[in-house]
Amino acid sequence: MNPKNDRAELAADQGLGVGNVLTTLLARNTGLDAPTLTFDTEVDSIPAWQALTLRELGDRVAARAAALHDLGVAPRDPVAVFVTAAADQVLSYLALARLGAIPALVNGRLAGEQAAEYIRRLRAVGVIADAGHRSVLSGHDTGTPLLADPADLGKGDPAAAPRPYRHHGNEPVVITHSSGTTGLPKAVTHTHHSLFAAIRHRLTLPKGQGADRMLGALPSAHAATVIAVNLALVGRGQLALLSQQAGGPVLEAIESWRPQSVLGFATTWSELASEDLSARDLESVRTWWNTGDCAHEAHIRKLIAKGTRETVTANGRALVPGSFFVDGLGSTEMGHSQFFITHTSATDRYGRCIGKPHAFSDVAVLDDDGEKLPAGKVGQLGINAPTLSPGYWNDSVTTYRTRRDGYFLTGDLVFRDEDGYYYHVDRMVDALELDDGQRLYTMLCEERVLADCADVLECTVVAVRTEDRVATTVLLFLDPRADQDADRTAEVLAALEPHVARTVERVVVVDPDVIPLGATGKVRKILLRRRFLDGELLGTGAAAQQAVMA
Incomplete structure (x- = not known):
């Protein structure tokens, strides 16, 4: 397999998306014994921290698809997934997508009343919940039956799984939700192509430093994890997924698993920066990838002082002390970070700079009347990009309130400087x-x-x-x-x-x-x-x- 040809062929495959990456790779019949995903919990007798090969991953997903099919789950059925372990969240998503059902991934930290009301509004056909979350939901009306415990789904017969569903570009494939900081989380719909658009773009670029071995310190129910899983698979890289994102466990995972990249949210960088990093072995890390809210300079500077990165010197390419930090701004609704800026110890553009837009993103700074503002003026951030969610599940009112002249209004306040860099100053509700x-x-x-x-x-x-x-x-x-x-x-x-x-x-x-x-x-x-x-x-x-x- 020529890696360059592989990336180009996958980028050109217009049938490829977040609903069928795994089954497409299996059908290509290459790299079946290469390591793919690693989980921090046991998976069907495969020990924690032992990588699943592509073949094993396909087998474990097919087993769950067969079990869910036997339970009556059919194409286009929305199914809520409310669990703790990253393995249960990711494998359930992949199995439901294989069937053509629509997994609705629910953050395991939601309180019972909030989670039950969120699930009720989904009008799901059932809920996959582990023992702990069955207890959390006890006494609350979700409007739908408890379907299965994820521990039982792995007992299905992989050979009995139905043929993989044929996904189409504009069809909903997965539902994730907003953070819920202003109230009940909003259910965000993602299509087969929308969550894959940024991945397709990355496949046309050279492979980034650290992409071969990534640690996912992201909430496993978030759209960012769905993107990370599919990015790792099509990039033929390894991804270890953590079930919690607290600073201590993330540092322990870095020291033991030795990733080249760490993917996370601003809250995790804050916790890492609060630790005594001089006492930790972070030499393997080349890149810290941030998504969601942009990160703070104080936290970034502590992280880029650690690790190593490859750079060009007078004597050719060499590893030098200090890592990269790739920052930006994204949200569940945006489907992917829309901006990027790379920090090292040699750069100095901060002040909540979120960088420049990705090539696939049309960005505007808008006033209250929807008119575009010039450089230097603070206004609402509007995004038009193929990564965007088509809207909120079962909530057209909120969907259309956030759309104007083709732009999604993110709720963020930003401005652009004369050099084309964007800066995030606040959320509209907090200013x-x-x-x-x-x-x-x-x-x-x-x-x-x-x-x-x-x-x-x-x-x-x-x-x-x-x-x-x-x-x-x-x-x-x-x-x-x-x-x-x-x-x-x-x-x-x-x-x-x-x-x-x-x-x-x-x-x-x-x-x-x-x-x-x-x-x-x-x-x-x-x-x-x-x-x-x-x-x-x-x-x-x-x-x-x-x-x-x-």
């Missing part, structure tokens, strides 16, 4: 207009505090409007070695723009456990705003009462 006509961008505030205050490991800024003013609270999570009782007010205010600093009422050191998070680790600022408006103070002792400005 506030001040009485002097200037605006307060909470995420931009967090970026500045983290960049300027060395002892601060994580920062959350929450601004609320009362009847006569805007009141801002800055919540800090400090390095454990720092003085937890020191007054951080002056340092924080100095990091902020003057018009923002004037609104700050409290700078509070908190335990991160008191910050409400969504299923993917994003801060639920809407809940914090409600709590502050109700008069609740976070923190303990004098820090909780600290009022720095009237």
Whole structure:
């Protein structure tokens, strides 16, 4: 097999998509004994951390497809998958796609009431749930029966699996959901071609550094994991998938499995940067790939100081100390990150820069009337790309509210500089207009505090409007070695723009456990705003009462 020809042939195959990558590769009958996916839990007597070959992966998926077929699952049936293990999530997705059913992947961290209501609105034909999540759903009405425990699906007979379903480009293949930071997660539809569009684009490019051995520290129910799985398969690389994304377990996996790339969200980089990285062996890592929210400079700089990367020197190509960090901005609805920028220790473009758009993305910065804004003006981010979700499952109202003149309105506020680089300043729901006509961008505030205050490991800024003013609270999570009782007010205010600093009422050191998070680790600022408006103070002792400005 010529790798170059293989990539070109797969890129040109217009029948290929996220519904049939595995079955297409098996039918090509090449590389069947090459390692593909590795899971952190046992799979049908295959030990944890032992890679499944392409042949074994196809066999295990066919077994599950046969079992689901025997349970009556048919093409176009939506089936919810509510589990903990990455193996159960990914193998269930692949098996349901093989049947032509539509897996609806549910983040295992959703609370019972929230998960049940989400599943009820899907109008699914059944739920695949492990024992723990059957208990979570107990007593809640999902409107659909519990279909199977994933532990039993592997007992199916692979030879009895029906012929793989023939997918078409615009057909729904998988449903994932938004983070749920503003309420009930929204069910996002992805088609056979939409989630594959960025992968097809990558197949036309040279293989990136680190693509041969990747560690997926992503929520396994997220669209990003579906993309990562298919990218690894068509790229003939290895991908290890973690069932949890906390900093400690991710570092342990890096040291033991030694990936060349690590895929994750901003919350994982924050946790990694909070660790003493000087004591960890991260030499194998060449690239950190971020998706979802863009990452903070303070966290990026700590990560790119570790690992190695290949570069061109006077003596030819060589490995040098320090890794790449590929940043950008994406969302479940966008289907893939729409921007990219590569950081190393030799680069210095930060300030929430998300880079330039990918070649497949048409990007616009729009005002409230949908008119395009020039460089330097902050506006709503609009995206038109083949990766986009066609809409929200069973929710046409929300679908059409987020569309304007061919663009999907992401809910993000951005601007473009004269060089064509884009910068993300906030989510629309979190930014506030001040009485002097200037605006307060909470995420931009967090970026500045983290960049300027060395002892601060994580920062959350929450601004609320009362009847006569805007009141801002800055919540800090400090390095454990720092003085937890020191007054951080002056340092924080100095990091902020003057018009923002004037609104700050409290700078509070908190335990991160008191910050409400969504299923993917994003801060639920809407809940914090409600709590502050109700008069609740976070923190303990004098820090909780600290009022720095009237």
